Amino acid sequence: MxxxxxxxxxxxxxxxxxxxxxxxxEENHPLVKLSGAEEGDGRLxxxxxxxxxxxxxxxxxxxxxxxxxxxxxxxxxxxxxxxxxxxxxxxxxxxxxxxxxxxxxxxxxxxxxxxxxxxxxxxxxxxxxxxxxxxxxxxxxxxxxxxxxxxxxxxxxxxxxxxERTEEQEWLMLKSSDWSEMVVQYASGTQGAFVELRSVKRIPMFHSGYIKGEVNIRELAGAMTTIIVGTLFGAVHFLGWSSPFPSSHMQFLWRFATIVMTAVPPAAVILTLITASIEVIFDLDNSFTYSLVLLPPLYLAGRGITIVLALVTLASLPLEAYRDVEWSNFFPHI
Known part of the structure; x- marks a missing residue:
């Protein structure tokens, strides 16, 4: 903070x-005259x-x-x-x-x-x-x-x-600003590794702290939280799977966006494990990790589609949508 x-x-x-x-x-100047009974109070x-x-x-x-x-x-x-x-x-x-x-x-x-x-x-x-x-x-x-x-x-x-700076702080200064890695870090909420606080005047808006190394508890916890929350958020949109839409195209877009938002987070984990295994087996560089760059924009596209459809469909709501819940039906009564 x-x-x-x-x-x-x-x-x-x-x-x-x-x-x-x-x-x-200027002993009597109101800006500098002391207010306490004792001069040593030092109060203005x-x-x-x-x-x-x-x-x-x-x-x-x-x-x-x-x-x-x-x-x-x-x-x-x-x-x-x-x-x-x-x-x-x-x-x-x-x-x-x-x-x-x-x-x-x-x-x-x-x-x-x-x-x-x-x-x-x-x-x-x-x-x-x-x-x-x-x-x-x-x-x-x-x-x-x-x-x-x-x-x-x-x-x-x-x-x-x-x-003097610690090894962790020196590592932050030397950390490469690979744009593909930045996309993945910002999507997982671990983008704090790209900021060295001794070089800024204030905390960035989305600063999340520092993480050193390839894998540690904080990074794993942040990634798992992002995956679970992102999946649950997308799964909520299945409640509108069978809702009446003004057209079949809008319904298709809603279902497509719902599947994308629900599937992208776990797919990112599976793709990460596969690409990491390929890089280790064939002794390759991080070129396969570029495939992960496509997942965050795809997830954001799904979010954008659902928001736009939610606003557009307000112009043609079914009559049942205007009915209130009869709460008395949920309680025993005579």
């Missing part, structure tokens, strides 16, 4: 700048002025670059950095458990409505099917991100000089 950021201290401290202004004959009187704000920014220092996990772990091991307490992290978060709970309840209510329509033999519109797939992703993300701080505005400032 970029929660730890390296800062470079300013030339002089805020106290030194205030004393310099006072020596120049509240005054909405740009100069006071600039002084505080200069005291904080100049941001250099975000810290990666290698630098953070080494600073913790040497005692130069301590994790902020949970109360401080909670104070930085712009969300709470109640807001997350309400979102999940609203999402589960939509899922319950979709299930009830199927039980009542009422058709689901294509837009509802697509939305259902995204709601499943939403519930999963809220579960795994329940304790993650939301919209943290200010990172933990770290001052000082960092040690």
């Amino acid at each position: 970029g929660g730890f950021h390296l800062f470079k201290r300013s030339q002089g401290s805020l106290r030194d700048q205030i004393e310099a202004i006072q020596r120049d004959g 009187r509240d005054a909405p002025n740009n100069k006071a704000t600039r002084l505080l920014e200069e005291e904080a220092g100049e941001p250099v670059h975000p810290l990666d996990e290698f630098d953070v772990c080494r600073l913790i091991d040497t005692g130069k950095l301590h994790f902020p307490p949970s109360a401080e992290l909670l104070d930085r978060c712009k969300s709470d458990g109640l807001a997350k709970f309400l979102v999940i309840v609203q999402t589960l209510w939509f899922i319950a409505q979709c299930i009830a329509r199927k039980v009542s033999k009422l058709p689901l519109t294509e837009l509802e099917v697509v939305t259902l797939g995204y709601t499943l992703l939403t519930v999963g993300m809220y579960v795994v991100w329940w304790d993650k701080p939301y919209r943290v505005a200010f990172p933990v400032r770290v001052y000082g000089t960092l040690p």
Whole structure:
């Protein structure tokens, strides 16, 4: 998340700048006059002025670059950095458990409505099917991100000089930017290996951390999660397999896109194993891995087709699609 950021201290401290202004004959200036009973308090009187704000920014220092996990772990091991307490992290978060709970309840209510329509033999519109797939992703993300701080505005400032780069960081700098490998990495959510944080000013939007080596636990977990989630998301669209479409061509496109989205993730695993075996047996380079480049665009094409069809079919919905669920039929009554 970029929660730890390296800062470079300013030339002089805020106290030194205030004393310099006072020596120049501006002791009573509202920007620099101390507010405490004791002069050593070092607190500024509240005054909405740009100069006071600039002084505080200069005291904080100049941001250099975000810290990666290698630098953070080494600073913790040497005692130069301590994790902020949970109360401080909670104070930085712009969300709470109640807001997350309400979102999940609203999402589960939509899922319950979709299930009830199927039980009542009422058709689901294509837009509802697509939305259902995204709601499943939403519930999963809220579960795994329940304790993650939301919209943290200010990172933990770290001052000082960092040690030399580790082997992992040197490997990141020398890593080749092969476009075919980048496509596969971005599709599997492991694209963080292409970014060296010491060379950027902020964390990239889709940064996922660093992974070193060909295969490890993190890379395997990321790939398996992508495959399982991608397959389940595509399988949800089978709910619209027999839905009424304005034309047979639209129905064919929907079924084609559904099969593609469901089959591409496991097909990527099978193709990876086959190409890896061929490369090992015949002692070839990574030329066979280029075949994997076609799978992510094919999956994205299937996603695009379903979204377009979901919007187009709204112009000609069947009458049954406007009927509400009779919830009283699901409960015993006289």
